[in-house]
Amino acid sequence: xxxxxxxxxxxxxxxxxxxxxxxxxxxxxxxxxxxxxxxxxxxxxxxxxxxxxxxxxxxxxxxxxxxxxxxxxxxxxxxxxxxxxxxxxxxxxxxxxxxxxxxxxxxxxxxxxxxxxxxxxxxxxxxxxxxxxxxxxxxxxxxxxxxxxxxxxxxxxxxxxxxxxxxxxxxxxxxxxxxxxxxxxxxxxxxxxxxxxxxxxxxxxxxxxxxxxxxxxxx
Amino acid sequence: xxxxxxxxxxxxxxxxxxxxxxxxxxxxxxxxxxxxxxxxxxxxxxxxxxxxxxxxxxxxxxxxxxxxxxxxxxxxxxxxxxxxxxxxxxxxxxxxxxxxxxxxxxxxxxxxxxxxxxxxx
Amino acid sequence: xxxxxxxxxxxxxxxxxxxxxxxxxxxxxxxxxxxxxxxxxxxxxxxxxxxxxxxxxxxxxxxxxxxxxxxxxxxxxxxxxxxxxxxxxxxxxxxxxxxxxxxxxxxxxxxxxxxxxxxxxxxxxxxxxxxxxxxxxxxxxxxxxxxxxxxxxxxxxxxxxxxxxxxxxxxxxxxxxxxxxxxxxxxxxxxxxxxxxxxxxxxxxxxxxxxxxxxxxxxxxxxxxxxxxxxxxxxxxxxxxxxxxxxxxxxxxxxxxxxxxxxxxxxxxxxxxxxxxxxxxxxxxxxxxxxxx
Numbered sequence: 001x002x003x004x005x006x007x008x009x010x011x012x013x014x015x016x017x018x019x020x021x022x023x024x025x026x027x028x029x030x031x032x033x034x035x036x037x038x039x040x041x042x043x044x045x046x047x048x049x050x051x052x053x054x055x056x057x058x059x060x061x062x063x064x065x066x067x068x069x070x071x072x073x074x075x076x077x078x079x080x081x082x083x084x085x086x087x088x089x090x091x092x093x094x095x096x097x098x099x100x101x102x103x104x105x106x107x108x109x110x111x112x113x114x115x116x117x118x119x120x121x122x123x124x125x126x127x128x129x130x131x132x133x134x135x136x137x138x139x140x141x142x143x144x145x146x147x148x149x150x151x152x153x154x155x156x157x158x159x160x161x162x163x164x165x166x167x168x169x170x171x172x173x174x175x176x177x178x179x180x181x182x183x184x185x186x187x188x189x190x191x192x193x194x195x196x197x198x199x200x201x202x203x204x205x206x207x208x209x210x211x212x213x214x215x216x217x218x219x
Numbered sequence: 220x221x222x223x224x225x226x227x228x229x230x231x232x233x234x235x236x237x238x239x240x241x242x243x244x245x246x247x248x249x250x251x252x253x254x255x256x257x258x259x260x261x262x263x264x265x266x267x268x269x270x271x272x273x274x275x276x277x278x279x280x281x282x283x284x285x286x287x288x289x290x291x292x293x294x295x296x297x298x299x300x301x302x303x304x305x306x307x308x309x310x311x312x313x314x315x316x317x318x319x320x321x322x323x324x325x326x327x328x329x330x331x332x333x334x335x336x337x338x339x340x
Numbered sequence: 341x342x343x344x345x346x347x348x349x350x351x352x353x354x355x356x357x358x359x360x361x362x363x364x365x366x367x368x369x370x371x372x373x374x375x376x377x378x379x380x381x382x383x384x385x386x387x388x389x390x391x392x393x394x395x396x397x398x399x400x401x402x403x404x405x406x407x408x409x410x411x412x413x414x415x416x417x418x419x420x421x422x423x424x425x426x427x428x429x430x431x432x433x434x435x436x437x438x439x440x441x442x443x444x445x446x447x448x449x450x451x452x453x454x455x456x457x458x459x460x461x462x463x464x465x466x467x468x469x470x471x472x473x474x475x476x477x478x479x480x481x482x483x484x485x486x487x488x489x490x491x492x493x494x495x496x497x498x499x500x501x502x503x504x505x506x507x508x509x510x511x512x513x514x515x516x517x518x519x520x521x522x523x524x525x526x527x528x529x530x531x532x533x534x535x536x537x538x539x540x541x542x543x544x545x546x547x548x549x550x551x552x553x554x555x556x557x558x559x560x561x562x563x564x565x566x567x568x569x570x571x572x573x574x575x576x577x578x579x580x581x582x583x584x585x586x587x588x589x590x591x592x593x594x595x596x597x598x599x600x601x602x603x604x605x606x607x608x609x610x611x612x613x614x615x616x617x618x619x620x621x622x623x624x625x626x627x628x629x630x631x632x633x
Contacts, residue, residue, distance in 0.1 A: 001410075007444050067429035075391055075420050076445040077413040077490075217391040219420055219430055226616050229561055230537060257519035264511045265537040266370060267519060269557055 001085075004078055008086040011069070012093045015061055019098065022053035044113040047102030054098030055128055058091055059135025066143040071217045080212045088205065091136070095128045116183055123186040126197040133200035140208055230265055234273030239282065239301045242293055249298065253283060253291045280304070341367050341402050343388060343416070343492045343524070348397035350383055350548075357383050359548040361397070365526060367491065370518060372539035372556070373528040374617075376625055379545045381528045382421070385494045388526075389418035401492060414447050417490035421497045422477040424469045431470025435463055435480060439487075448489035457483045460509070474501030482510055486517055494526040499534075507531070511538050536560075536617035546625050556617065563620045567593035568610035576608035584623035595623035 026049035031042060065087060073083055103121055106114040117124075142149035222237050224230060241247040254262070259270040274291055277283040282297045294300075321331050343365040350358040358380045365371055375381050386392035388399055390406040390413060398405060404412035424431050430438070439458075443449040458465065461479040469477065478501050485495050499507045514525065515538065529535045536542075536556060544552040552559070566577055570592040581597045595615060596604065604612050615623070 003444050003447070007441065064429075068433070072430060072433075072441065073445065075418065076442055076484075077389070077410075077416060078445055079390075079408045079410050079413065081408055082410065214393060216393075217386060217420070219422055219424070219428065224537070227614050229557060229614075231557065257515070260515050260519065261512055263537070264508065264515065266540045266556070267515070268369075268540050269537065272557070 001082055004073075004082045004086050005089070007073070008090040009093070012090045012097075015057060015090070015094055016097060018061075019050070019053045019057045019094065022056065023050050026053065040109060040111060041113075043105060043109045044111050044117070047105045047117055048113075050098055050102055050105075051124060051128065054094055055131050058094055058128070058132035059138075061091075062136040062139030063142055066139060070212070071215070071219060074215070075217045075219060080215070084205075084209055084212055087208075091132055095125070095132065099125055099128065116187070120183070120186045120189075123189040123193060126189075126194050127186075129197040130193075130200045133197075133204035136204045137200075137207055140204075140211060144211060224263060224265075230263075230269050231272035231276065234259060234263070234265075234270055235276045238273070238277060239305075242282070242297055243301055243305075247293055249293045249295050251293050252289070253293060255290055343399075343401045345384075345388055345399045346397055348384070348387055348394050348399070350380070350387060350392075351395045357548055358387070358394075361545075361548070361550055363543065363550060363553065365492070365524060367524050368522045369524055369540045370514070370538060371524070371526045372532075372535055372542045373526055373545060374530075374532055374542060374621055375528075375545035379625075380548045381545055382496055384545065385418055385496055385526070385528065386420075389413070389416045389494060391418060391420075415491045416494070417446065417485055417488035417492070418494040419481040419485035419488070419496070419498070421500060422469065422481055424472070424477060428470065431468060433469050434465065435467055435469065435472070436465035438469060438480065439465070439483065442484045442488065446484075446488040446490065450487045450489055454483060454487045457486060457513075461506070475503065475506065476501075478502050479506070482513070486513065489521070490523070492524045492526070494528075496528050497530065498527060499529060499531055507534060511535070514538065532618040532621055533616055542617065544621060544624060551624060559620065560614065560617060562598040563615050563623075564596050564598065564604055565593060565613045565615045565619070566596060566604055566610050567591065567613075568608070572608045572610050576605040576610045576612075578605070580604070584626050595620065597624075 023046070027042070027046060030045065030049070070083055070087070074080065078086075099121065102124075103118065106117040138149060138152065141152065222233075222240075224233055238247065238253060242249075247253060253274070256267045256271045256274060259265070259274075260267040263270070274283060278285060278291070280300065281294055282300055283291045284294045285291055317331075326334075344363065346362050348358050348361040349356060361380075361384060373381050373385070383392065387394045387397075388406070390399065390408070393407070400406060401412045401415050406412045406416065422430070435458075439454060443451065443454070457479075461476075461483070463476060463479055463483075467476075469480070472480070478498055481495065482498050485493050485498070499510055502510065511534070514527075517523065518525065527535065527539070539556045542552070542554060542556045542559060543550060566573055568576075569590055570587060573592045573594060577594055577596050580602060581599070583595045583597065585592060585594045587593075597620075598604075604610070
């Protein structure tokens with residue numbers, strides 16, 4: 001297990017590098033977009049971008065891990081159980097690092113955004129776990145049955161786009177107000193958000209484990 | 220030790236015959252160490268167990284002997300033993316096929332003896 | 341002390357790829373696994389090392405079941421044949437990284453040997469696996485197998501794509517490592533004749549079954565190619581196990597597998613020759629039907 005952990009910690013570091021690159025791109029874009037550069041505001045906003053980047057990374061990385069590393073590591077004599085644990089450990093590590101780093105920045109930089117951010121940490125954590133788990137389930141489906149996943153992806157994105165388009169066209173609500181609504185919702189942190197996170201995680205773990213037990217190695 | 224292996228004889232027999240031939244030709248001298256199983260295996264790209272079988276055959280015949288912890292050596296009198304053995308096998312290994320071939324070609328006993336007489340040894 | 345499988349059956353989509361295979365591989369031997377394409381060689385090696393699950397049957401190494409057992413898996417290394425196509429996930433991994441991961445997971449990894457072999461094969465560590473030729477990929481699998489130092493090391497087609505000099509290098513390397521450590525090796529190969537003399541025992545897999553497992557030299561000592569006039573040949577091999585008869589006009593050639601105490605009838609006017617492993621294999625697994633003379 002020690003060797004296995006060594007690999008996954010290293011892999012997490014490589015994953016974090018990707019998170020940091022995505023973060024850097026977001027920061028540069030927003031700095032360029034802003035009318036005037038205000039460092040404190042940028043610093044307070046940075047964690048939001050970091051969390052977004054971590055969210056996207058954890059959603060995306062499942063597929064790559066399943067295609068590349070899991071079969072490779074089975075072929076090098078690791079047990080499926082240890083690889084399962086290693087994979088979830090690695091994902092938890094990325095989420096924990098992103099949330100921890102965000103909390104730290106918000107604690108150091110005073111202001112309205114920071115206060116809001118800090119108070120929403122549990123909800124953010126729940127959202128990240130949910131998105132990572134759903135992304136992972138999607139990745140597992142994509143790995144096993146490409147065409148099913150393709151149909152699902154088209155359906156999900158189609159629905160999102162449709163709903164988004166309708167609400168913007170119909171309600172005329174601007175983005176700032178939507179964000180405000182979202183923040184207010186998070187601040188309340190309804191119990192079912194936490195429950196959804198746990199359920200998504202459990203579903204992801206069960207699904208992943210079932211397929212991993214039967215996985216055949218092909219490199 | 221540098222002959223090529225052929226398909227028409229078991230490899231371990233070829234290994235033991237090569238060592239014998241080297242002893243006959245003075246390439247390996249009595250009381251001298253012979254190549255180890257692993258050296259032979261690597262030289263001929265053969266399994267060490269096969270090489271060992273060839274060597275053990277010679278140990279059984281008293282042509283080689285083992286010095287504990289060092290390796291295999293040529294026994295004193297090995298050359299004499301090999302000569303004796305090869306002479307004993309000469310009729311079977313060389314005369315019999317010669318006669319069989321002569322018979323299928325219709326060469327008579329007298330013709331065959333004449334052919335041998337014409338040749339110098 | 342052995343790598344043992346009992347009653348292994350593997351079904352892929354309704355087709356039985358392995359049929360009730362039982363084997364005991366003893367420590368300290370070099371085994372050859374030979375069989376035609378699709379005979380089930382890679383599947384068998386994968387199941388022996390828990391890389392693929394068996395449909396039925398069990399595998400144990402030195403008494404420990406291998407499935408999901410890290411302790412047992414530490415004694416094994418199955419260096420797979422790398423078929424890195426454009427679709428392959430590992431195409432983007434660099435040689436250096438691949439070896440680093442192997443070094444992380446194999447407990448006995450020999451770093452010095454890795455350096456020596458990378459230099460011997462003139463491999464560029466910065467190259468991606470997807471950019472390597474078939475021969476270079478074989479070199480990578482050979483390096484992983486050798487450096488793993490696993491007591492039971494299995495190699496699938498390790499010489500595929502290697503030129504004749506590199507193949508010779510591999511066999512010498514194998515014999516050197518074997519002499520130094522006494523590790524058990526199982527090597528599957530299509531290039532039978534070159535490997536034959538290196539293999540202490542040969543396992544012939546045919547259509548998912550173990551057709552034969554025997555000391556290679558003992559096997560070759562009991563196989564004969566008998567040829568001559570058809571009637572003479574038939575009379576000479578009467579009652580023997582005959583395979584792969586070939587005829588050309590009045591002449592006929594057959595391969596016979598002698599059982600202890602049997603021999604080819606000497607009084608007949610036929611040629612009796614020894615055969616090499618490749619010919620023995622073709623006689624056993626070739627297209628022609630087997631029949632008792």
